[in-house]
Amino acid sequence: MFDFKTPCTLIAPVHLHPYIRQELLLQNKGILGVTLLSLNSYLKQELMEDRFEQEPILFEYFHLMQQHRNQLHIFKDAVLSYTFLSQCYQVIEDLKKYHIEVTSLKEDTNSNKELKQILSLLYPIHTPSDQMNRCLEGIFATSQ
DSSP states (O other), X not given: OOOOOSSEEEEOOGGGHHXXXXXXXXXXXXXXXXXXXXHHHHHHHHHXXXXXXXXXXXXXXHHHHXXXXXXXSSSTTTTTSXXXXXXXXXXXXXXXXXXXXXXXXXXXXXXXXXXXXXXXXXXXXXOHHHHHHHHHHHHHHHTO
16 A cells, blocks of 8 residues: 655645554554654644745835836835735735736736736745745655
8 A cells, every 4th residue: 555665754634644554554664754744734844944924025025126116107106115015915925826927917007017017026035825835846746
């Protein structure tokens, strides 16, 4: 049933952990060097290693927007406000979480064009969704 090298981490629903341990013992593989985690526990563990706090990210946004503020017209006065940057942060987190490219955003109005420009500048700054996506990609890469 199981074919892996130790040490390793197995990700499975919590209710299956006792059965997996039992199967490992029956196959004489033992459980030494095997860590059993739920997906939620694994992600929490991985995300705690390299935590991203919102405030430092907003601070990076602020400095970047200071440099590009003069290129803006519609949002020139709002782009340095905490509220505006927080909303940009939430939009970027959603874009990254759902794997939506900034390039796919509409440019049907001047304000949408400028928002797209702003989000394109801020998007490369690493956020928690980047870390989550790396963790999930790692899980899927090793399960194949």
